[in-house]
Amino acid sequence: xxxxxxxxxxxxxxxxIFRWSLxxxxxxxxxxxGVGAATRIVDVDYDLVVxxxxxxIIGGIEVVEDVSRMRADLxxxxxxxxxxxxxxxxxxxxxxxxxxxxxxxxxxxxxxxxCEPFFKQQ
Amino acid sequence: MQVGRQxxxxxxxFMRVAVRSLTAMLQVERASIWLLRNDGAALHCECxxxxxxxxxxxxxILNALDFPSYFDAFKTARVIAADDARTDPRTCEFAVGYLDxxxxxxxxxxxxxxxxxxxxxxxxxxxxxxxxxxEEDVAFAGAVAEYIGLAMELSERQRNADRLRESxxxxxxxxxxxxxxxxxxxxxxxxxxxxxxxxxxxLRTPLNGILGGVTILxxxxxxxxxxxxxxxxxxxxxxxLHTINAILDAAALQDGTLAVAVTRFDIGQAAAEAISxxxxxxxxxxxxxxxxxxxxxxxxxDYRKTVQVLASLVxxxxxxxxxxxxxxxxxxxxxxxxxxxxxxxxxxxxGSEATVFERFSQIDGSSTRAHGGTGLGLAVSRELxxxxxxxxxxxxxxxxxxxxxxxxxxxxxxxGSVS
Numbered sequence: 293x294x295x296x297x298x299x300x301x302x303x304x305x306x307x308x309i310f311r312w313s314l315x316x317x318x319x320x321x322x323x324x325x326g327v328g329a330a331t332r333i334v335d336v337d338y339d340l341v342v343x344x345x346x347x348x349i350i351g352g353i354e355v356v357e358d359v360s361r362m363r364a365d366l367x368x369x370x371x372x373x374x375x376x377x378x379x380x381x382x383x384x385x386x387x388x389x390x391x392x393x394x395x396x397x398x399x400x401x402x403x404x405x406x407c408e409p410f411f412k413q414q
Numbered sequence: 415m416q417v418g419r420q421x422x423x424x425x426x427x428f429m430r431v432a433v434r435s436l437t438a439m440l441q442v443e444r445a446s447i448w449l450l451r452n453d454g455a456a457l458h459c460e461c462x463x464x465x466x467x468x469x470x471x472x473x474x475i476l477n478a479l480d481f482p483s484y485f486d487a488f489k490t491a492r493v494i495a496a497d498d499a500r501t502d503p504r505t506c507e508f509a510v511g512y513l514d515x516x517x518x519x520x521x522x523x524x525x526x527x528x529x530x531x532x533x534x535x536x537x538x539x540x541x542x543x544x545x546x547x548x549e550e551d552v553a554f555a556g557a558v559a560e561y562i563g564l565a566m567e568l569s570e571r572q573r574n575a576d577r578l579r580e581s582x583x584x585x586x587x588x589x590x591x592x593x594x595x596x597x598x599x600x601x602x603x604x605x606x607x608x609x610x611x612x613x614x615x616x617l618r619t620p621l622n623g624i625l626g627g628v629t630i631l632x633x634x635x636x637x638x639x640x641x642x643x644x645x646x647x648x649x650x651x652x653x654x655l656h657t658i659n660a661i662l663d664a665a666a667l668q669d670g671t672l673a674v675a676v677t678r679f680d681i682g683q684a685a686a687e688a689i690s691x692x693x694x695x696x697x698x699x700x701x702x703x704x705x706x707x708x709x710x711x712x713x714x715x716d717y718r719k720t721v722q723v724l725a726s727l728v729x730x731x732x733x734x735x736x737x738x739x740x741x742x743x744x745x746x747x748x749x750x751x752x753x754x755x756x757x758x759x760x761x762x763x764x765g766s767e768a769t770v771f772e773r774f775s776q777i778d779g780s781s782t783r784a785h786g787g788t789g790l791g792l793a794v795s796r797e798l799x800x801x802x803x804x805x806x807x808x809x810x811x812x813x814x815x816x817x818x819x820x821x822x823x824x825x826x827x828x829x830g831s832v833s
Contacts (some may be wrong), residue, residue: 306623309626346615348734348735375618376614378611381611393614396618396622398629
């Protein structure tokens with residue numbers, strides 16, 4: 293079985309950069325906001341979820357909270373990315389055992405380097 | 415006589431009762447109350463009762479310099495009982511100018527004291543003939559003087575209590591004001607912190623698009639993809655410019671250095687450009703500008719700033735409603751053109767209509783900050799609209815969503831006003 297990742301980001305360019313960077317390495321699903329993201333994360337066995345913070349309607353933090361309520365064991369597969377890091381965000385997310393909270397990378401090489409550790413060896 | 419809780423007015427009334435009692439009980443023509451000035455160098459008459467005409471008055475000052483023996487005497491003795499006041503060494507100083515004139519023969523003076531010490535003197539004067547003061551007369555005058563001292567003490571305490579209560583209230587008021595000021599400062603500070611966090615988000619998101627696109631192009635992609643990425647970079651660049659413009663305009667508005675360049679242009683074109691700046695790429699085609707009537711509607715305004723205001727409204731619709739807004743252009747209030755940007759999101763809660771136009775404010779500022787944005791958009795947009803002679807407003811849409819409208823001067827009804 294191949295690797296599967298979910299990108300939750302309202303910004304089309306960001307999704308595209310990730311898609312481009314990870315092409316061929318895994319199967320990629322996309323959501324353009326946090327709406328339905330938590331259920332999807334619980335339903336589909338993703339190897340990695342790249343989750344944006346600031347999104348319309350439902351933001352990344354709410355998605356993390358929802359997943360934590362439903363399947364806290366999946367939290368280590370969620371990588372939270374943000375355009376701009378700030379201490380308040382880190383504090384809000386500190387209770388959750390996430391894969392990480394990072395400033396969103398834009399360099400395709402860096403993106404694949406960050407994501408690869410989550411993929412199963414083929 | 416009743417010594418109750420005295421206020422200033424009550425004390426004066428109490429003194430009037432006291433002097434009347436003295437004239438009545440001691441059968442004297444004159445009874446008065448004199449209080450020591452703070453420096454102790456003079457006595458001021460607070461209250462005088464003249465029994466023959468039943469007259470009350472409060473005039474007269476006795477200076478210590480003029481009557482040194484009397485001052486020495488009344489300060490040292492609890493009571494001065496001078497049967498023959500004109501010869502008594504303690505009171506003879508009054509003889510020529512006072513006792514003779516008023517035909518006073520005997521004086522009975524008693525110290526008024528309170529807890530702080532000597533405060534004044536009660537003075538009883540017998541006219542017409544001499545009056546030998548008996549022990550009970552002295553006791554009575556002393557008792558009245560004591561009562562007056564007590565009344566003054568109580569009055570003073572009352573005044574102090576009032577003053578204390580007053581300063582307590584002032585203090586409480588000051589504390590309240592300080593707390594309000596602190597709350598306001600904290601809110602402003604929080605808004606600015608949120609603003610900084612949001613601004614860096616708004617600046618970095620398109621910057622990531624630009625840098626990511628450039629990296630991808632450098633790695634080498636096919637011609638079709640190259641065009642796509644160039645488009646992406648272009649759009650990200652415009653969006654970045656839009657955010658930077660909003661921040662610069664906000665700063666310029668703040669120190670009043672913002673200038674508008676008014677020209678005549680087609681509002682439909684401005685709206686189309688606003689969509690390309692404010693709307694996400696994959697939604698752009700969904701946004702259609704509907705004209706209320708045939709023909710072009712031209713306005714006189716600053717083109718770039720009009721685009722910026724409209725782009726902010728489009729951007730807001732996507733942020734808050736998550737879908738493309740409906741844009742309609744039509745005639746507004748007399749001599750204006752109105753552009754409405756409407757969405758189906760619950761919109762602005764009733765009562766918060768004014769708040770959304772405040773700087774750094776987002777109604778949901780506390781929550782997950784899911785909406786992003788600098789929070790400057792509407793505040794700056796409204797000021798820009800007003801600078802261009804227009805107006806920016808909000809109304810709840812019929813659909814239940816939010817409708818923000820921009821009204822600008824109609825070029826055709828402004829003919830000749832703009833060259």
